[in-house]
């Protein structure tokens with residue numbers, strides 16, 4: 001681990017955390033009117049994968065996509081403006097939190113339909129293969145995606161065509177309020193199922209950003225050199241409610257003890273301690289980094305608030321047609 005890499009990982013995690021905590025703090029102002037799925041607690045996976053990927057690689061995601069979009073380099077101002085429903089948003093204010101896109105950095109989209117972007121990510125990989133590039137397509141998804149038929153069709157096609165696709169599963173143990181134990185057999189892991197389909201797969205600790213980065217980099221290297229698809233199942237945990245800014249441990253689907261146990265394995269503080277102990281950064285540098293992040297986030301919210309809403313005439317037009325492009 002070089003000081004540069006340590007700084008990059010820490011910056012990515014702290015920036016995602018700051019953005020999402022600010023959304024949570026300001027949600028009650030009722031200016032962000034779309035549902036929002038926060039990934040506070042899960043930043044390690046996004047930061048590791050986003051850092052291991054190249055700028056010209058592709059990524060797609062689902063409903064909980066803020067961290068993935070940001071880690072891939074997506075424009076922060078355009079994301080916050082999108083959540084505010086403004087014309088300057090990345091989907092021109094028509095999509096909200098679950099429809100993030102920034103093609104300039106290869107973040108090709110996110111949608112609310114569980115598993116909906118998995119075949120899209122595989123299709124992007126097919127395109128890359130036909131173009132004979134060494135670029136990679138990354139598909140971020142949750143544990144519930146392993147209950148969708150299209151996931152298996154996608155894995156099959158990716159193996160058959162030896163596509164350059166990295167499947168990144170964030171297993172946070174829940175699908176809304178349903179724990180894994182009522183949805184999938186307890187003696188069968190997602191990565192084992194993918195391995196049985198022919199996709200070399202492994203498990204890693206998503207709250208250990210260094211391990212997550214090492215495992216991802218190794219997989220990406222293999223995929224780039226023509227090794228075909230890979231899958232990594234990261235264990236991690238969302239802190240806040242499934243959808244919205246609050247905590248919901250009181251409603252009975254999970255225990256406070258479980259939450260506290262995961263919180264003690266907090267990805268940012270854990271890594272920061274290691275970085276300081278190993279002399280990879282100084283506390284004063286980390287403090288300065290945090291101040292810069294807070295300034296950047298405040299600027300993005302000010303930009304979103306001061307941006308116009310889409311013109312009434314644009315309300316029912318196609319996203320691309322209204323931009324004057326052909327779809």
Ligand SMILES: Cc1ncc(C[n+]2csc(CCOP(=O)(O)OP(=O)(O)O)c2C)c(N)n1
Pocket residue numbers: 063064112113114115141142143144145172174175176242
């Ligand atoms: C096809 C489909 N079925 C159901 C839903 C409702 N839904 C939204 S998010 C979600 C849970 C997804 O869980 P997971 O993939 O584990 O992601 P997480 O929310 O834990 O990040 C469900 C069932 C949906 N959006 N699409």
Ligand SMILES: [Mg+2]
Pocket residue numbers: 142143144170171172173174175176
């Ligand atoms: Mg889940």
